Amino acid sequence: MTLVKTTFGRRAFIRNTGLASGGLVLGFSWLASCKDEAAMEAALQMPDSWFDINGFLKIGDNGLVTIMSPNPEIGQNVKTAMPMIVADELDVDWAKVLVEQAPLNTDIFTRQLAGGSQSIRQGWQGLRLAGATARQMLKQAAANAWQVPVGEIVTAAGMISHEGSGNSAGYGEMAAAAGALEVPEEVVLKEPGEFSIIGTDRKNVDGKKIVTGQPLFGLDVDRDNMRIAMVVHPPAFGQKFKSANLEEIKAMPGIQDAFHQVVYPEGAELQWSDGGHVPEMLVIVGNSTWEVMQAKRAVQAEWEADGPLESTEYHNTELAKLLEQAPDNPGRRDGNPEAAFARAATIVEKTYSAPYLAHNTMEPMNFFAHVTADKAELLGPIQTPEYLENTLAGILEMPKENIDIMMTRMGGGFGRRLYGSFAVEAAVISKRIQAPVKVVYSREDDMTQGTYRPSYMVRYRAGLDADGKLIAWHMRAAGTNDGGYFANRFPAGAVENYLSEGHTLRTEVTTGAWRAPTSNFMAGVENAFLDEVAEAAGKDPIAFRLELFDRSINDPVGDPEKNDYDPERYAGVLRLVRDKSNWDSSSPNAEKRGVAAYYCHNSYVAQVLDVEMNAGVPRADKIWCAVDCGIVINPLSARNQIEGGIVDGIGHATFSALTFEDGKPQQDNFDTYRLIRHSEAPREIETFFVDNGIDPTGLGEPSLPPVMGALANAMYRKAGKRYYHQPFVGSQEDRRIIG
Amino acid sequence: MATYTLKINGTSRDVEVDPSTPLLWVLRDHIKLVGTKFGCGIAQCGACTVHLDGMAVRSCSLPISSIGDKEVTTIEGLSENGDHPVQLAWLEEDVPQCGYCQAGQIMNASALLAQNPYPSDSEIETAMNGNICRCGTYVRIKKAIKRAAEAGSNA
Structure with missing residues (x-):
């Protein structure tokens, strides 16, 4: 038992409203798993009254519980996992839990943001407190009713009982009284061994709605009198609007208006979530999506640029130049790298690169807005609603209390919807046309107006002594708008003479967080390089890494507090995957097998990948993946995240690239931008979680970065060739698959 | 018009x-x-x-x-009560992540099974290659199609 202070402010507790609110029930957790739906639905009749216990949950008079999922749902399945945590501490039967997406509410919730794989890690304590506090209040209500000490009351699966008096009651019977009590100052949290919902397989609470095509997504939003708007941004990064045939556009069928509009006036106070915004746009407003799309195609506009426009050749030339220069300040320097390289028996030096990537969420950017003189309602897919509210307060000149933001389920995020300028565009358009509006990006708009994964180059050098011991390490990275490295990640702390440094190349092409930012490049290349260094040292790649971890554990170089990883946990996943995959570099299957390990988003992942090659195209036959992310809330969905990250990493490293000419993206749809498809996906993925009872850490991102290295290393074994530049196969090859 | x-x-x-x-x-x-x-x-x-x-x-x-x-x-x-074998298999395998592409995947898979009740792995891959899942649920989609095929054979 763990006694903890509650942290709820009084305003988080809206008491005993006693009335059912309309339109509450959005998620039915039981439908997905129930064999006899009709019977279950009958058993789960809606209560006559709901009692708000705290902002996270309410309890119906019949014992049904509604739990709010505070964070945006982008496919990482927090809408199931976060309520599971509350439900476990509340001690309620999961089959009697309904889940609702909470709107943005900064009075009750903190960090309503989907990013950095942090929803569960940072929400963990608060969610547990919400459930435990409510349980304590229910117990107190029962103690008061039965005139017995609260310490003698026990709960189980939504029932309260007192053995001495023989009393028992359902939560619903005590909910009204509980809601009227003072919030306890301290509550008891469960020990991990007491969890009954956390750590068990629970199906997606929206599963039934997804497979039956119910409206869940931003693009599905429909309102009376709602207009459709599409926007035209400058086609090249670095251009500004000059003129357009707007009068012709206005005369087209179904078009109500067409105009040039400033979205972000000069001097507007920007949030980081406005990254990648375009200050101005052309807007076409009409009755239906197809009519507006047709009108948009007919736009003939002139744009002008202040300076030269960027190309991929320019980016790569400039990044390569930076690799030849020492930055003024290294990120980390241990020992004397120059002297160590001078005495090294062998030096391995390799340069790696990766292109820009678009996010390409399957649901293109869109947002609904209805802005009136004194109120703004926004509804749609956004990973950063709180930042959006801050931006809107400035741009609409409206107090935040008058701005309501609700998140829809999102057709993918991957970081793209951290940058919500599309929602700001919707609000500005609605204000101007004085009508509710849904802004819709076409796939081409979505792909060419991005906040892309930066392009990167990095050069690694490793010095080995005559015994094959790694005595010197130097990494110099360069990236567009991102220095592209982590100074204190592995093998920092494990090499006597160590230097890591990086450069940032500022570009007009806008960049931002893309699933596992920076790690999505560094992990793959670092693991590919380690593989080559191990080979030069004549060592097994896993044994080579474990030796380095031993050094980091037993005799760390520099201040171990500075190291951005725990070497014991890192080595732990590597040993686990070694054992599970029966790794043996002398066995025949080693000829198609690669390994990688990485730490990011507070979690550790190690992978072994078996590859086959067909006409130069890799396909993973089997992947073993060991994960240490602390306590796993929902293993069924956690495995899904791991599998998805692996497929995503393999796909982008193998096929995907966004290139530029004259400031314009050269790929604008899935015919030219290659994403991984069914026939290229791994045949089998097996995931193993470390069971250590540590508080949960990131899960949505950490499996993606290392797999790029595991793949490159397996391809080397199988094809006899090292792969230094992504995409390994390329998106240019014309292997179009017509749907 | x-x-x-x-x-x-x-x-x-x-x-x-x-x-x-x-x-x-x-x-x-x-x-x-x-x-x-x-x-x-x-x-x-x-x-x-x-x-x-x-x-x-x-x-x-x-x-x-x-x-x-x-x-x-x-x-x-596709079904009156969301109980087409493909839909049920999708739920059983807990396929969706974001869920956006899944209606298209299900429609394609159900058309495949109607024509070819027992598709091989490579037949599934060929038939499904036109459906992108950006979340990367391909492994589960294939499992779900096989599950639905099995359910169909037992029906």
């Missing part, structure tokens, strides 16, 4: 739209069946897949004028 009478999910619907309007936008904007998704607009991603007389087609690239009296089935009409 022209008037068309469409057979959709067993009912008859009149719409007045431009003849070039793709079936996708007729479904979404005019008939308000939004389960069929917009992904790419050029028949490359499969999010908009529906059945036309039982065949899987990309509704984003089919002008309404080309439909005639063929029967259109959307995800909303």
